[in-house]
Each structure stands twice: as C-alpha cells, then as structure tokens.
Amino acid sequence: MGFALASQVHGQEPGAEDKARRELYDHVAAITGMTWQKVAAVDQYERSMSRLRPKERPLGEHAVSGAYVAPERWAGALNPDPEDRSPLSIALFGGIGRDGSGDGKADRNNDVDRLYTVVRQTMLQGPGADNMAIGLWEYYQSSRAVQRVQQFDKLYSSFGTLNLSKHVFPLPLNSVYSYRSTWGNRRGWGGVRIHEGTDIFAGQGVPVRSTCYGVVEVKGWNKFGGWRIGIRDIDNLYHYYAHLSGFDKSIRTGDVVEPGRVIGWVGSSGYGRPGTQGKFPPHLHYGVYRDRGLVEWAFDPYPMLHSWERSERKALQNRGGGGG
Structure with a gap:
C-alpha cells in the first residue's frame, strides 16, 4: 500500500x-533512516x-516538496521515455528516479x-554526517550546497519546528533611529560602487538585533563594513550587519540565533584598517x-525593514506594550 499525503495545502487553514511538509519529511525520514530535520534541510x-x-517543473500546482530532478536525470539520459515511471527500466537506463511512496512507481510528479x-x-x-556531506x-557539485543543507539542518534541529519565518526590526523600536531607502546610492570609498543596503541612523551603542532565525556565518572585520556580522536564514538569505562598534562576545561563527537576539x-567602524572608526556618523548598514x-x-531590504517594523509595532500594541 503506497503512502500519500493526507493533507492538501490549497484552500486549507493557516499551518x-x-x-503537510512535516508529514512528508517524517515519511521520508522513516524509510531512509535520516532525521526529519536532515530531510527538511535537503x-x-x-x-x-x-x-x-527551468520553468518546467513536475511539481503540480500545489506541491508540498520543493525537490526537483530533471527528466533526463530521473529516467536516464538514453531513456526514450523521459517520464518513465518503472523503477526497473529507470535503473536499466542509469536514471536515479526511485519509488518512495510504495506504489510500485517512480513518479517524477509525486512529492x-x-x-x-x-x-x-x-x-x-x-x-x-561526514558521509552525507560527501554525498x-x-x-x-557545490560546496555552497553542502554548507546550506548543514545550516538548515542546524536550524531545524535547534528549534524543532518548520515555522521559522518570524522577523523583527534590527533595532529596538523604543530606540531613536531614522532610515529611508538608500539602495543604489553612489559610494566612492575604495572605488566607485553602489550602496547595497539600507542605512539606519542611530546613536552610538544602540543594540543591533538579529532580524531572523539564522546561523552566524561570518563575524569580524571588513575594510568596507568595519566590524560586521553575517547571518544565514532558513530561506537562504544572508543578512549583513555592518559598521558595528562591537559584537556580543558570546556569539561565535556557527551559532544559531533567533529574532531579537x-x-x-551601532557604531561607525569601517573604511580602513581594523579598528578604524569615525569616518561617518554612527549607523547600521543592513543588507x-x-x-x-x-x-x-x-x-533592496527597505521594503522588508518597513514591513517588519510595522508588524512588530502592531504586535507590541496588541500586547499592550510600548515601543520595544
């Protein structure tokens, strides 16, 4: 008897x-011996x-899984039928398609x-873990892919949930700050270049918070960004916080952080050798x-920043809180 997803995503309640994704990951984990977190990470x-x-994706309109396998890889490059569902003939032609649902078919359209x-x-x-990294x-054929899957596994394992979409504004809402869209503005130090981010001006020493659930990927000095930290989130976005006056010393590369941490x-570091300060007013560069x-x-992160600011302020008001 084959496995089929009992949940249908389209038209159903939030969550x-x-x-449906967790149901799928639990099933694949059970038949492979992997944890659901590793399956989810892949x-x-x-x-x-x-x-x-390519736009051609055999996922169906309401697919649960994001996994994709090209037809020639699934069925085998020499297979005359790119949509072959027979595990035997797929294997004969060197294809990688497999039957995970237990219905006797290796269906590329099946999650x-x-x-x-x-x-x-x-x-x-x-x-x-080492063998999986090699696999x-x-x-x-990408070291980036290995790192990303390992990072996502760490996030799912740390928080035990798929719902890691919460975001907050990078500065406390009760602090004094100002910002506008500065995307694409001209920058001259170190050569002509454009501004790839949003500058949030605030006083020296105002706390800078992680906007997301993520893994600390980079921490240290950059001649442009000064003391900066980079965090990778579950959507494979890299959040870049620059011109800091300093770091939380307890945070290390590879650590997991949550929104608001x-x-x-805020500082004015950068545009020079390690330790250079004061070449511009204190602000957070967020990219x-x-x-x-x-x-x-x-x-351009400005639309997201504006949205997170409004959402966080609304949530605080609903709880009867102040600005941060």
Missing part, C-alpha cells in the same frame, strides 16, 4: 502547509534554488518519490543577499 535547499531552475530520490542520492556514501557534494551595537548557486546578489 496546513507546514503540517528539501529547503531545493526550495531556495527553485528560482534558478514523495521526488524528495526520496534526492535524499537517497545524498546517502550513497552511507550514514553519518551532497557529489550530487550538487542582540548581536552587536540582504540571495544565494544564486554560484554567487550571491544583493537586493
């Missing part, structure tokens, strides 16, 4: 998608790379089969970058 990486893929296939490819070296590299303080597989591209 239905997370419920699927989340696949989701984050969906913008890079379970598709995710099971991708996860099994990462397990070809055997169990264990991920062999499947994706103080990670440092966001999307992983595109081989490179990362910045995009």
